[in-house]
Amino acid sequence: MRIWVFAEEVDGAPSSLSLEMLTKARDLGDEIAAFLVGAGSSEAVAALGAHGAATVYHLDPGDILPSAAAAAALSELCASESPDLLLFGLQPTDRDVAGRLAARLGVAVLSNAVDIITADGSSRVINEILGGTTLVVTEFTDPGPHIAIVRPKSFTAEPVGSAEPTVVAVAVPDTAHSGSARITASHAEKSSGPKLEEADVIVSGGRGMGSEEHFAAVEELAGLLGAAVGATRAVVDAGWVPYSLQVGQTGKTVKPSVYIALGISGAMQHLVGMKDSATIIAVNKDEEAPIFGVADLGVVGDVHKVLPKLIEALKARH
Amino acid sequence: MKIAVCVKQIPDPATPYELDPENHFVIRPADQVLDDTDRYGIELGLQLAEETDGEVVLVSMSPAGNLQGIRQALAMGADKAIVVDDEALRGSGALETARVLAAAIEREGADLVIAGTESTDGYAGVVPQMLAEFLGMPALTFARKVEHESGTIRIERQTGAGYDVVESDLPAVVSVTSGAVEPRYPTFKGIMQAKQKPVEQPSCAELGLEAAAVGYAGSGQDIKEVRPAPERAAGVKVQDEGDAHQEIVRLLEQAKVI
Numbered sequence: 001m002r003i004w005v006f007a008e009e010v011d012g013a014p015s016s017l018s019l020e021m022l023t024k025a026r027d028l029g030d031e032i033a034a035f036l037v038g039a040g041s042s043e044a045v046a047a048l049g050a051h052g053a054a055t056v057y058h059l060d061p062g063d064i065l066p067s068a069a070a071a072a073a074l075s076e077l078c079a080s081e082s083p084d085l086l087l088f089g090l091q092p093t094d095r096d097v098a099g100r101l102a103a104r105l106g107v108a109v110l111s112n113a114v115d116i117i118t119a120d121g122s123s124r125v126i127n128e129i130l131g132g133t134t135l136v137v138t139e140f141t142d143p144g145p146h147i148a149i150v151r152p153k154s155f156t157a158e159p160v161g162s163a164e165p166t167v168v169a170v171a172v173p174d175t176a177h178s179g180s181a182r183i184t185a186s187h188a189e190k191s192s193g194p195k196l197e198e199a200d201v202i203v204s205g206g207r208g209m210g211s212e213e214h215f216a217a218v219e220e221l222a223g224l225l226g227a228a229v230g231a232t233r234a235v236v237d238a239g240w241v242p243y244s245l246q247v248g249q250t251g252k253t254v255k256p257s258v259y260i261a262l263g264i265s266g267a268m269q270h271l272v273g274m275k276d277s278a279t280i281i282a283v284n285k286d287e288e289a290p291i292f293g294v295a296d297l298g299v300v301g302d303v304h305k306v307l308p309k310l311i312e313a314l315k316a317r318h
Numbered sequence: 319m320k321i322a323v324c325v326k327q328i329p330d331p332a333t334p335y336e337l338d339p340e341n342h343f344v345i346r347p348a349d350q351v352l353d354d355t356d357r358y359g360i361e362l363g364l365q366l367a368e369e370t371d372g373e374v375v376l377v378s379m380s381p382a383g384n385l386q387g388i389r390q391a392l393a394m395g396a397d398k399a400i401v402v403d404d405e406a407l408r409g410s411g412a413l414e415t416a417r418v419l420a421a422a423i424e425r426e427g428a429d430l431v432i433a434g435t436e437s438t439d440g441y442a443g444v445v446p447q448m449l450a451e452f453l454g455m456p457a458l459t460f461a462r463k464v465e466h467e468s469g470t471i472r473i474e475r476q477t478g479a480g481y482d483v484v485e486s487d488l489p490a491v492v493s494v495t496s497g498a499v500e501p502r503y504p505t506f507k508g509i510m511q512a513k514q515k516p517v518e519q520p521s522c523a524e525l526g527l528e529a530a531a532v533g534y535a536g537s538g539q540d541i542k543e544v545r546p547a548p549e550r551a552a553g554v555k556v557q558d559e560g561d562a563h564q565e566i567v568r569l570l571e572q573a574k575v576i
Contacts, residue, residue: 103451
């Protein structure tokens with residue numbers, strides 16, 4: 001089976017999700033390639049090779065928003081190379097390219113995959129609904145190529161060696177007005193402490209923290225534990241913290257050793273982003289809050305009383 | 319400027335939906351509500367229309383059987399709605415949804431198309447991009463801020479690390495994240511006026527779409543199985559009597575975090 005994995009290059013490295021997908025692709029197929037969009041650093045190519053890509057198709061979009069061009073180039077390559085399955089990650093550029101490519105090819109996209117099963121030439125995608133309580137198994141029925149969008153951290157990235165992949169340069173096709181959007185500037189949010197996606201411990205706050213000032217206590221606890229700070233969509237929408245800290249369906253998916261949820265009720269859209277953490281601790285005043293359904297330790301109480309005491313106790317140990 | 323805003327009527331998220339045991343489709347209750355995340359796109363559309371003396375047309379596709387959520391959207395101030403509610407659409411996936419929306423928008427004409435990044439009930443998260451491909455427009459996606467200046471649209475596009483500034487000429491598709499703008503509350507006058515606003519309801523055939531291109535048959539996917547996910551072992555729940563923080567400290571010690 002011929003499987004291609006989409007890889008966006010950010011700061012000289014392929015997205016971590018692309019390496020997770022390549023690792024899974026190795027289990028599913030025997031002809032694995034990556035479609036790399038970015039400057040094409042030798043480190044990025046080497047990382048893709050090390051995770052199982054025998055071929056790297058490389059498109060350098062320069063300063064254009066790459067989605068339309070990448071989709072057009074991929075659809076031409078699909079016609080000549082006939083991949084069976086294309087994997088994209090649940091992140092902005094991957095979603096943009098997957099959607100446009102599917103529209104070009106007139107094929108289905110199955111999104112939010114947490115697992116992929118292939119047998120006898122058919123491909124099935126497993127996704128979670130209802131906050132992760134229910135699994136749905138869906139089979140592609142059109143002739144393909146089949147396009148799946150995979151949730152982060154569904155698979156663990158593991159290198160397989162250091163084989164040099166064959167690099168095939170792909171020209172930027174003319175997509176007329178569709179491809180005319182340009183990136184004129186890039187901004188990175190300043191953050192201290194570990195990165196949310198990589199952190200071993202995460203302290204997250206929800207609307208139950210009450211206000212932006214009170215949210216500072218979430219940051220203080222995270223500082224004491226060497227943890228990353230996370231937040232719910234409500235908190236990001238309220239403007240207390242930037243989107244880059246959002247955990248959930250429309251934010252980041254995390255699987256730390258310990259996840260501490262403070263003033264978070266546990267909306268489905270949040271649960272899908274953190275429910276697979278090894279240990280979950282939750283503090284919420286509402287005894288019926290859904291977050292307690294996934295918590296290993298649930299404290300029913302006022303976060304404004306519990307959290308200061310916890311911070312004091314931890315400071316006393318230092 | 320003529321602005322099309324894509325909106326969706328969904329089962330009320332406060333009450334979890336159920337799946338039909340036969341065909342695994344979402345059982346849509348008689349009363350559906352406007353997807354809350356659509357309010358941001360509507361608000362943005364209204365603001366841009368106010369700046370440009372333009373018009374906001376809502377475009378929706380769903381076999382909903384009623385217009386409750388559409389009236390909610392009209393009450394915010396949109397001028398009219400086009401709702402494609404055809405039995406042939408049952409079981410449509412993202413691709414068919416985008417085909418239908420694109421056909422409706424093409425017939426109506428629009429300088430700018432606004433959508434949310436994904437719906438709250440289906441969350442495939444690719445409809446705006448598909449729509450852009452069908453319409454031959456750039457897709458400026460995941461916008462946390464949108465500005466318009468004489469035919470050029472400029473957004474701040476959310477990225478994993480922060481945001482990129484992206485711009486293009488119109489026509490274009492923009493997908494907005496929640497929080498991009500502050501949605502207005504409908505006024506009493508708005509709610510009353512919404513009842514009188516025009517709602518066009520073209521069939522798939524009237525939009526030039528063949529039945530094979532929409533609905534479950536055309537969706538290229540078949541749900542094979544629905545099963546409960548493995549359950550997480552039940553945890554411990556304690557009431558805070560003033561010393562529950564000690565329980566947390568103990569667990570953090572156990573997990574070797576401290």
